[in-house]
Amino acid sequence: MTAADHDWLDLRAPFDDAAREHSLALLDQAVEALAGTAEAEPLTVIDIGAGTGNSARWFDRALRPRLPGRELRWILLDADAASLRVASRSMPDATTATAPITELPAIAAEHLPGATAAHESDGAAAEHAPGPPAPARLLITCSAVLDVLAPADVEAVVDTLTRFSGLGLFLLSITEHWPLDPPDRRDALIEHAFSEHQAREGRLGDAGGAVLAAAARRAGARVMTGDSPWDLQGPRDREFLTRFLSERIDAVIEEDPELRPIAAAWLADRLEQAGTDLRVAVEHLDVLVDARG
Numbered sequence: 001m002t003a004a005d006h007d008w009l010d011l012r013a014p015f016d017d018a019a020r021e022h023s024l025a026l027l028d029q030a031v032e033a034l035a036g037t038a039e040a041e042p043l044t045v046i047d048i049g050a051g052t053g054n055s056a057r058w059f060d061r062a063l064r065p066r067l068p069g070r071e072l073r074w075i076l077l078d079a080d081a082a083s084l085r086v087a088s089r090s091m092p093d094a095t096t097a098t099a100p101i102t103e104l105p106a107i108a109a110e111h112l113p114g115a116t117a118a119h120e121s122d123g124a125a126a127e128h129a130p131g132p133p134a135p136a137r138l139l140i141t142c143s144a145v146l147d148v149l150a151p152a153d154v155e156a157v158v159d160t161l162t163r164f165s166g167l168g169l170f171l172l173s174i175t176e177h178w179p180l181d182p183p184d185r186r187d188a189l190i191e192h193a194f195s196e197h198q199a200r201e202g203r204l205g206d207a208g209g210a211v212l213a214a215a216a217r218r219a220g221a222r223v224m225t226g227d228s229p230w231d232l233q234g235p236r237d238r239e240f241l242t243r244f245l246s247e248r249i250d251a252v253i254e255e256d257p258e259l260r261p262i263a264a265a266w267l268a269d270r271l272e273q274a275g276t277d278l279r280v281a282v283e284h285l286d287v288l289v290d291a292r293g
């Protein structure tokens with residue numbers, strides 16, 4: 001697990017916030033499944049891969065006015081203790097858990113005392129009770145995390161959702177699509193090498209969102225998806241484009257050092273365009289999982 005640079009998380013925060021405006025329709029569907037007769041029960045929200053807290057703060061801002069009167073108990077989970085220390089400063093009431101995502105089932109069990117895990121309940125009767133499913137007591141959130149996960153992490157997330165009949169809202173997962181305008185004949189080569197780099201060391205890479213959605217469907221959960229692209233434009237977003245494109249090229253060269261000359265020339269051209277008319281549409285997949293049975 002590699003911790004994210006805090007200055008990169010800060011630089012991307014306004015672009016993430018703008019992209020998540022597209023995620024609000026999916027968030028509203030999650031809220032429908034969270035509201036109901038059990039409004040008085042606290043809702044435990046676990047932000048996985050919370051980093052310095054930018055995503056949890058966005059979810060908190062979006063959820064509170066939509067769930068008036070419902071207590072939100074935040075747990076920020078990340079393997080990087082330094083990031084969580086920063087997150088705690090702006091969300092002092094949140095509990096932090098410095099742990100890998102594979103520990104999510106145990107962490108959820110610890111914080112949901114009295115919740116009956118579905119697989120421990122009295123089987124068929126509970127699973128096939130008539131009427132709409134009960135409002136969830138558990139919401140798992142994340143933003144910009146699934147690409148760095150391994151299959152075992154996704155298993156832990158889906159297992160937790162099904163065991164605790166929870167909701168999961170997983171936003172801003174990169175896909176393999178980040179088309180640039182104007183196009184360039186070298187784009188496909190660069191994009192392919194970057195995709196390969198994302199999938200290094202068993203990571204899910206740009207398939208992360210799709211892999212999680214498929215695993216949740218296999219587990220019998222309802223799954224809905226949406227898009228939340230970054231719309232990057234030169235010269236307005238030149239500083240961000242410079243960092244974004246330079247880091248992609250660092251990854252490309254790390255993946256295939258023989259591409260260095262072509263990648264460096266591509267970057268020089270693209271950085272010049274970032275000062276004028278370059279546009280990059282970085283596509284993201286959002287996934288909502290409803291595992292209430």
Ligand SMILES: C[S@@+](CC[C@H](N)C(=O)[O-])C[C@H]1O[C@@H](n2cnc3c(N)ncnc32)[C@H](O)[C@@H]1O
Pocket residue numbers: 001002003004009016048049050051052053054055056077078079080083099100101102142143144145148149153
């Ligand atoms: C790109 S950052 C996103 C941070 C935050 N969600 C945001 O939007 O600002 C990804 C975070 O996931 C954490 N992470 C990655 N793999 C992890 C794992 N297997 N277990 C726990 N945390 C992990 C990293 O430490 C990092 O803080």
